[in-house]
Amino acid sequence: MSVDFEAIVAAAARIDGHIHHTPVLTCATLDRMVGASLFFKCENLQKVGAFKMRGAANAVLSLAPQQAVHGVATHSSGNHAQALACAAKARGIPAWIVMPTTAPAVKRAAVAGYGAEIITCEPTLAAREATLREVVARTGAVFIPPYDDERIIAGQGTAALELVREVPGLDWVLCPVGGGGLLAGTALATRGLLPDARVVGAEPEGADDTARSLALGQRLPAENPRSVCDGLLTSVGERNFPIIQRLVHAVWTVPDERVIAAMRLLFERMKLVVEPSGAIGLAAALAHVAELEGGRVGIILSGGNVDLDRLPWLPAAGGAR
Amino acid sequence: MSVDFEAIVAAAARIDGHIHHTPVLTCATLDRMVGASLFFKCENLQKVGAFKMRGAANAVLSLAPQQAVHGVATHSSGNHAQALACAAKARGIPAWIVMPTTAPAVKRAAVAGYGAEIITCEPTLAAREATLREVVARTGAVFIPPYDDERIIAGQGTAALELVREVPGLDWVLCPVGGGGLLAGTALATRGLLPDARVVGAEPEGADDTARSLALGQRLPAENPRSVCDGLLTSVGERNFPIIQRLVHAVWTVPDERVIAAMRLLFERMKLVVEPSGAIGLAAALAHVAELEGGRVGIILSGGNVDLDRLPWLPAAGGAR
Numbered sequence: 001m002s003v004d005f006e007a008i009v010a011a012a013a014r015i016d017g018h019i020h021h022t023p024v025l026t027c028a029t030l031d032r033m034v035g036a037s038l039f040f041k042c043e044n045l046q047k048v049g050a051f052k053m054r055g056a057a058n059a060v061l062s063l064a065p066q067q068a069v070h071g072v073a074t075h076s077s078g079n080h081a082q083a084l085a086c087a088a089k090a091r092g093i094p095a096w097i098v099m100p101t102t103a104p105a106v107k108r109a110a111v112a113g114y115g116a117e118i119i120t121c122e123p124t125l126a127a128r129e130a131t132l133r134e135v136v137a138r139t140g141a142v143f144i145p146p147y148d149d150e151r152i153i154a155g156q157g158t159a160a161l162e163l164v165r166e167v168p169g170l171d172w173v174l175c176p177v178g179g180g181g182l183l184a185g186t187a188l189a190t191r192g193l194l195p196d197a198r199v200v201g202a203e204p205e206g207a208d209d210t211a212r213s214l215a216l217g218q219r220l221p222a223e224n225p226r227s228v229c230d231g232l233l234t235s236v237g238e239r240n241f242p243i244i245q246r247l248v249h250a251v252w253t254v255p256d257e258r259v260i261a262a263m264r265l266l267f268e269r270m271k272l273v274v275e276p277s278g279a280i281g282l283a284a285a286l287a288h289v290a291e292l293e294g295g296r297v298g299i300i301l302s303g304g305n306v307d308l309d310r311l312p313w314l315p316a317a318g319g320a321r
Numbered sequence: 322m323s324v325d326f327e328a329i330v331a332a333a334a335r336i337d338g339h340i341h342h343t344p345v346l347t348c349a350t351l352d353r354m355v356g357a358s359l360f361f362k363c364e365n366l367q368k369v370g371a372f373k374m375r376g377a378a379n380a381v382l383s384l385a386p387q388q389a390v391h392g393v394a395t396h397s398s399g400n401h402a403q404a405l406a407c408a409a410k411a412r413g414i415p416a417w418i419v420m421p422t423t424a425p426a427v428k429r430a431a432v433a434g435y436g437a438e439i440i441t442c443e444p445t446l447a448a449r450e451a452t453l454r455e456v457v458a459r460t461g462a463v464f465i466p467p468y469d470d471e472r473i474i475a476g477q478g479t480a481a482l483e484l485v486r487e488v489p490g491l492d493w494v495l496c497p498v499g500g501g502g503l504l505a506g507t508a509l510a511t512r513g514l515l516p517d518a519r520v521v522g523a524e525p526e527g528a529d530d531t532a533r534s535l536a537l538g539q540r541l542p543a544e545n546p547r548s549v550c551d552g553l554l555t556s557v558g559e560r561n562f563p564i565i566q567r568l569v570h571a572v573w574t575v576p577d578e579r580v581i582a583a584m585r586l587l588f589e590r591m592k593l594v595v596e597p598s599g600a601i602g603l604a605a606a607l608a609h610v611a612e613l614e615g616g617r618v619g620i621i622l623s624g625g626n627v628d629l630d631r632l633p634w635l636p637a638a639g640g641a642r
Contacts (some may be wrong), residue, residue, distance in 0.1 A: 023344045024365060043344060044592040266631065271365040271625030273592040302593030308585065314635070 003150040003243070004070035005192030005260065008157035008185060015057040015155060018090060020046050022159070024166055025083040028044030029269050036292045039170070041163040044274050044304030048082040048110075050231075051159050051302050052146075052184055056083035058145045060091050070140035075121075075128040077103035077229055079303055080146040096141055098131045100124075105309075147179030148237030157185025159212050163298050164193045172292060174281040175205045175300040177210045177251060178200035178232035180240030182302060187247035190298075198249035202284035204229045204256065210244065211251040228256045228312055231277035231303065252284040258311045259283045286320050324471040324564070326513030329506060334379040336476060337486050339411060341367050343480070345487055350590050357613045360491070362484040363597050365625030369403040369431075371552075372503055372623050373467075374481050377404035377412045379476030381412050382466045391461035396442075396449040398424035399552055400588035400624055401467035406437035417462055419452045421445075427628075468500030469558030478506025485514045493613060495602040496621040497571060498531045499553035500626050501561030503623060510570035511619075519570035521640050523605035525577065526551045531565065531638035532572040549577045549633055550599035552624065573605040580604045581633045587622065596627040 022042045029039055042220060043051035063299075071094035074084050079096045090096035095116040099108060100123035108118055121131040136143055143154065159182070160173055173190045177183040187199040203210050204227035213220045213236060222235040236244065244251075259276050262283035266274045281299040285292055324554045343363045351359055351463035364372035381393060392415035395405050402418045406430035409416035416437040420429060429439055442452040456462055465638045466473065480503070481494055498504040501522075508520040524531050544636045546554040557565065565572075580597050583604035587595045602620040606613055 020551055025344075028368075033569075034441060047349075126631075267594050267629055271370055271594040273588050308588055308632070308634070311629070313629070 002152045003188065003239070005188055007154040008189045008192070011054075011058040011154040012158040012161055014061050015054060015246065018057045018061065018087070019053050021162060022046050023076070024163060025270060025272075027270050030265065030282070032228065034289050034292055034297070036285070036289075036295045036297050039163065039167045039296070039298045040270065041159055041298060041300045042272065043092065043159055044061065044272060044278055044301050048079060048086050049303055049305040050079035050083065051156055051300070052079040052083035053086065053156050053234050054150035055155035055181055056080065056087040056144065057090070058158075059149065059257070060084070061089040062151050063142060067142055070142065071095055072097070072144050073132060073135050073139065074144050074146065075132045076146055077107055079269050079305060081107070082114065084112050084144055085111045085114035088116065089114045089256050094141070096135045096139060098128055098135060101126070110207040130190055137310065147181030147234070148239050152181050153185045153188070153240065155185070156182045157189040159300055160186040160189040160298070161193075163300070164190055167296070167298060169296055170197055170298045171196060171295040172198050172200060173298040174200045174202055174284055176232055176302050177203045177236065177244070177276050178207070178237040178277070178281045179234040180244055181259070182212065182300065183248065185241040187243060199247060200249055200284065201244065201251040202280040203251050204232050204259065204280065205253045207233050208253045211277040213241060213243065214251055215272060217250060228259055229244060229277040229280055231275065232280070236312040252288060254280055254283045258287060264313050272301065273304045273306065274301050275303050276312060277303065278302040278304060324560070326509055328471065329482055329510045329513070330383040332375075332379040332475040333479040333482055334540065335382050336479065339408070340374055341376045342483060342559060345484060346591060346593075347393045348591050351560045351586065351603070355610050355613055355618070357606070357610075357618050359606065360383040360484065360488045360617070360619045361637065362619060362621045363593065364621050365593060365599055369400060369407050369496070370596055370624055370626040371404065372477055372621070373400040373404035373480050374407065375399065375411045376473035376476035376502055377465065378411070379387040379410040379479075381405070381414070383472050384463060387570050388463055388637045391463065391486065391530065392416055393466050394453060394456050394460065394462040395419070395467065396453045396526040397467055398411060398428055399467075400626060402428070403431050403435065405465055408437035409437065409578045410435045415460075415462070415522050417447055417460060419456060419487040421449065438577055438609050461495045464490065467500030468555070471560060472556045473502045474506045474509070474561065477503045478510040478527060480621055481507040481619070482514075483511040484512055484621070488617070490617055491515060493521060494619040494621070495521045495523055495605055497550070497553055497598050497601045497623050498524045498565070499528070499556065499598065500555040501531065501565055503566040505561040506570065508564060512568050520568060521570055521605065522565065522572040523601040524572050525553050525580065525601065526573050526574045527542055527577065528554050532574050535566065535572055542628070549580055550598040550601055554595065555599070559636035564634065574607060575601055575604045576606060578606060583607060585634050593622065594625045594627060595622050596624050597633060599623040599625060
């Protein structure tokens with residue numbers, strides 16, 4: 001399967017009824033602050049609280065019955081783990097999730113709540129990959145990667161597909177970039193319907209491998225990434241990068257303090273709980289008002305899974321950064 | 322003008338385009354917790370962050386041009402003040418808001434941001450009423466009360482009208498009760514379309530004058546009310562109470578700790594910022610699962626204006642209760 005605009009349309013049909021068609025909300029105050037018309041696609045209101053549900057549902061529902069019966073597996077301590085567990089449960093197949101010993105108890109509980117089996121390993125990439133290989137060999141489960149996968153990219157692109165179909169005449173679409181599943185899918189969906197629209201990735205300054213990779217013209221790994229955006233610390237994927245190179249207008253990097261300010265604005269002004277990674281699109285818009293002036297700008301709020309006891313503007317949260 | 326179902330339909334037509342048609346959201350986790358199908362009407366996503374915008378817009382747009390030209394006035398330090406200021410600005414008429422010296426700076430700034438003139442007075446009801454009379458005498462402005470007013474009741478009823486039209490076959494509609502503008506309007510709208518539906522008011526245990534008034538069969542004032550629900554401390558209104566007596570199935574009282582737990586669930590599970598007064602409907606549902614079991618339950622999340630530095634589950638917020 002190659003991933004293109006048609007693959008996103010097919011994914012949208014496949015996952016219809018398995019995901020929420022999330023609302024698009026607006027805010028007059030934020031419009032004034034940016035000097036543009038902003039349309040927020042609320043993937044924080046998606047099942048499991050993040051767009052990751054779209055890709056996971058598409059991957060799980062794409063499996064042939066003889067594959068699916070053996071279940072699915074991945075390594076993740078983030079939103080992809082919950083999404084895959086939830087999608088597997090909906091199809092009635094087993095899921096194995098490899099998580100590091102350092103994963104917060106609340107994340108383990110969420111995955112276990114969907115009936116997935118958790119396999120704990122040391123918190124290194126080598127241990128995670130070795131443990132995953134062992135699980136796949138033992139069970140016959142299909143590995144579903146978090147972003148470097150055509151089924152995942154196609155699924156994530158359905159958020160922008162809904163947005164662009166609902167809001168006519170967008171000039172810009174902004175979304176976060178970590179591994180690039182959402183950004184690649186967003187670019188394919190948006191440019192498929194609006195060839196002249198500009199798709200922009202928003203990336204933390206402290207995890208700017210995609211911006212650096214675009215500047216160099218080849219994929220660079222994230223080196224010792226540090227950011228309050230815990231969902232955006234991964235390196236851009238092999239399948240994701242060429243799509244981003246071809247279809248994305250720019251990647252704008254944003255310092256953490258601007259991300260936190262944008263996150264607080266979303267809580268205060270839009271009454272939405274958005275995680276730091278989810279607020280970075282608004283933060284990027286607020287840092288680029290000259291370019292966006294007068295435009296119609298779609299912004300994907302990618303997720304809302306945040307520790308409510310450690311909100312980043314509270315003094316007690318200081319240790320998180 | 323008398324207030325009845327037709328008045329709500331007329332209000333909905335009058336304020337169309339001046340308010341947000343807010344989304345109705347669902348949550349599988351909360352459905353499981355209550356054992357019913359819950360439909361949340363998100364008035365926290367309304368303009369100014371609360372349903373109060375509906376009544377204020379209806380009142381302001383109901384004024385004849387020769388009245389409107391003199392402007393509007395009220396006394397309030399809460400959401401009604403912001404809503405009236407916003408509605409007046411939209412019509413291009415002046416607004417005077419009497420606020421006590423104790424009103425938080427952030428609330429004064431919000432009202433001033435809509436171009437309203439703030440008149441400060443001592444924090445007593447007598448001082449507020451005297452100051453308001455003086456303002457009205459001086460300016461000729463029309464007093465728009467926060468809840469004890471037919472135009473306000475009709476406007477607030479439009480939230481339930483939208484909900485009942487959008488979600489077929491509701492068995493129950495739950496909403497907060499303070500002064501009773503929202504509850505009276507909700508009862509008129511709901512029972513007008515669904516004569517057999519049960520409308521329930523949710524009231525803080527520490528401000529239970531409506532529940533006590535219904536039990537006695539006559540209106541009692543709130544005596545020294547205390548609750549984390551700062552929007553629900555007022556006594557039920559003279560025009561509101563007979564409507565509530567006639568059309569409301571019950572008023573369920575809820576202790577503050579259950580309100581705070583429900584508020585946190587809405588943040589965590591639905592990714593919605595809801596103020597304590599806005600979360601009390603869910604808190605009441607969670608305390609009455611036996612009655613609601615298997616039903617289709619509409620819940621109005623009435624507002625989302627909350628101090629993000631003092632969320633009630635954080636240790637630092639302890640002094641607020």
